[in-house]
Amino acid sequence: MAGGFPLLSGVDLELSSSSLTVLVGANGAGKTSLLRLLAGLIGLSAGEGSVLGLDLATVDRRQLRRRVGWLGHEGSFYDDLTVAENLTFAAKALGRPLDTLATVLDRVDLIGRRDTVAKQLSAGQRRRLGLAWLLLRRPELWLLDEPYASLDDDGRTFFDALLGEVVEHGATVVVSAHDPLRSAQLRPRSLLMSGGRIVGES
């Protein structure tokens, strides 16, 4: 709810594992709210639903959040830390061995930027750093809020390739976007959202 109005209403959605779903809609359509609900960042005020087998009405949201990964278009890390320091923080918090960092950095093509402070990265590099956080975690459910915003064609291609790989490995990926994906590599399910509802599917 926001200002007495429901952020989402009448949303009926089922996501299968190893799939890519794109929520398409204008600003205020409810895409981010739906992603935040799926991530356990906001609670369910009415209705019912479950994510990764956890009932949204009763679940300890912290328990759900540990199993999902979030990438926002603004960035997902500490701006005053370097790429390596951000990933080291995440790895230590998750109890992951630090020797996985080089592999992850190599995968997102940031190995040469490991000592760059995050706020000095370009939009595309910041998005790759966000992906590196997620690759460290390998969550079951990836929730990406407008990840394609302000990416150039190379950035989009890189992103598509990585998401395709993630889905292939069994993860469920939900992405929000203003426009349907124009990807040669991915065949996502597209859900059109408007006014907090899902109004179409393709």
Add this chain to the structure above:
Amino acid sequence: MALLVAGKDLRVERRSRVLLWQVVPFGVMALLLSGLALGPNEAGHSSAAPGLFYLVIVLVALLIINRSHAIETTAGTRASVATLGLDPAGVFLGKAAALAIELWLTALVLLAGSVVVLHTALHGTLAAVPSIVVTLGAIATAGTLYGALTSDANAAATLLPVLSLPAFAPLLIAGERSFTSALHGGALLEWWIISVVALAVYLALGILLYGVLEES
């Protein structure tokens, strides 16, 4: 977890240099202006030095607390960090420890300034250090709690002082009294104990409630 969070907060602070180039100079200027406000005769042998020291400390603390929580609420960061599943008690202890270290470092500079500008006696100032350490620790723990409470508010920078100053007041009185006692003689221990008890209470409250505050 607490060490990890404290290390991260201190590294962010060191990299941004806000404490060094903005907060500490602000504190020094506030102390200098306080000395000027007392006038040349009073500043030379002022019994107001402990009160002025804590007044400046609380202004500095409000800046540092706001900043400590602002780095967590940057767009996108909060959601991503929330999905790391960090233990709230560990986050609270880590943030409070980082805040305390920043306050202690600032206090070092302000105490030196107090000796130079307000002519507080050096041996009395040194005797007050243990009570200052504990009082600032208590301010850091209380501030971390109130910072979490107000960090999501539209006007966090103004709401934080309104809510936290009543909580800081007993600590400031106890700190000022024990500093004065160290300088001029008197019941130092009794006032010190108030700060110790407050520190213990706010630590316990933070460990228990920080997760709830984060969720709200």
